[in-house]
Amino acid sequence: MTTLDIIRKTKAAWSALRDADAETKNRLLTAMADSLVDHTAEILTCNETDLEAARGHISDVMLDRLRLDEGRIAAMAEGIRATVKLPDHTGRILSETHHANGMTIYKKQVPLGLVAIIYESRPNVTSDAAALTVKSGNVCVLRSGKEAVRTSTAIVKALKQGISAVGGDPDIVNILEDTSHESARVLMTADGLVDLLIPRGGAGLIRACVEQATVPCIQTGTGICHVYVDEYADLDKAVKIIVNAKTSRPSVCNAEEVCLVHRAVAERFLPMLRKALTEDRTAAGQIPVELRLDPRAAAVIPGTPAGPADFDTEFLDYILAVRVVDSVDEAIEHIQAHSTHHSEAIVTENDANAEKFVNGVDSAAVYVNVSTRFTDGGEFGLGCEMGISTQKLHARGPMGLDELSTYQYIIRGSGQTR
Template identity: 75%
Template structure:
């Protein structure tokens, strides 16, 4: 089946879900979760094939993104169940007002239609995206990268079986069979079929979609995330936050890539940072973080000399660019120049400094004394994650049910004419 034919088939299934009741959608979702776990053996077998084929072709950190386990499949199923437990916003009145001529205008939330997701090596995106699309009354078309195709196809097969088991139309979720650039191009230009395109992956994929799509497209997720350690920071807290933001899962877009340190506390703080990220991790048999230091930081601790490019790189690895800045103004200027407007953090006990950072840093998520790793739909209470939008129109930050919706105006009256 061609990609266009599959899109047409998926769009035709929209009628079975867009007006479904909350109870009907939740029944589908719970059946999908159950089927996902029931078919875990098949999914893991296909994932093992993907892992074997990817060894040597992608980094160990990226292999971790690709890998599935029983516990990860269980977490995916729980994500679907959490989506089912969310309030159903489809059809709700966002606003209502009455005009002087007696007509009533209601702004009503409605589904988008067909949401297409192009993603790379994270098979869990498959179930997350499907759950949020169905809960919000949409149908979805997956297009996995070749590294994760076997895993993603097995997941979709399980989800479709769950839908069918409770009488739903299995075509509300489908996966593109072609993993070449041609199928991605079809999704980008399927006007009238694709109502929203969401790319999830590296900078190249996102840029290609944004530049080439004729369908509505969300710019997601490249995350050059900063943590600025202010002069008035609790230094032990700062180390703890940075350790989590950099090392808990470095391959994700909300991992920290740049650390900025106020010059007044750099001599005290940087040795603490090196001890936590390099020395203690090496002693514990963990991967130490490579610190890429600007000239001022290199005068205080040993590391790799940073180039200017290091402050504009999403490493997705155990690498952290470190710079010493003169003051809060310099920190904000640095973030504004180098940030991808994803997630940026200040660590400080000074409320005035925190307020200025929050007001002046133009990112989708701005943190005060919190790890950037919380930029995630599940952690925000929005359900499993569709993606992180770094643009400003329609959706920004973690995309949940509301971001997979649009609205229409419903006008009722008693024969009014203009």
């Protein structure tokens, strides 16, 4: 079956879901979660095959993104069950206007239709995307990267078996086993069939989709996330936040890539930062973080001199670019020049500086004294997420049920003419 055949088959299945009530959709989702757990052994076997094929070709950090275990599969199932608990917004009336001529104009939330997701080596995206599309009344076509295709296909097989077990149409969720550029091109240009394309992955994938797609496309994911340590920061708190933002999972888009430090605290803070990220991690048998330092930071602590591209790079690794700045205004200026508008944080005890930072930084998520790692649909109460939008139209930040919906106007009257 060709890519276009799969797209058409999936779009045809939308009629089975677009008008489904909340109880029906939740029954499907619960069965999907149960089936995912029931097929853990098969999924892990496929995952080990993917891991073996990828070793030596992708970094250890990216291998961790690819790797599944029983706990991660259980967490994926819990993500689906969390979606079950969310209110069903499909069909709700967003506004109601009464015209002078007696007709009533309703603005109604409705599903988009067919949502296509192109993603790389994160198998959990498979279940997250399927859950959110089903809950929002949409159908989906998934295209995994080649490193994860066996695992993702096994996950979809389990989800489809769950859907079938409760009488649903299994074609509401499909995956392309063809991971060639051609299959991606067909998805990007399936006008009239694909209602929204969402790329989840590195800058290259996102750029290719945005530039080549003729279907509506959301720009997501790339995260050059900053943490600014203000002159009024609690430095112990700053270390704690940065250790989490950089090292808890460096391969994800909400991980910190750049640290900006006010010159007034640089001589005290930078040695604390280096100790926590390099010496302490080495002593604990953990991977130390390579610090890439601008000249002012390098005058305080040892590290690697920062190159011209280091403040514009999403490392997705144990690497952190560090720069010393003279003010909160300079920190904001740097972020505006180098950010991908994903997530930024300020660490400060000064309310005025915090407010200046929040108002001055034009990113989807802005934090005060919090790690950037919280930019996540689950953490934001969305159940799971489809991706992090770094644009402003039609979605921004973690994409949940509302962002997988559109609206239509329903006008009721009694024979009015114009």
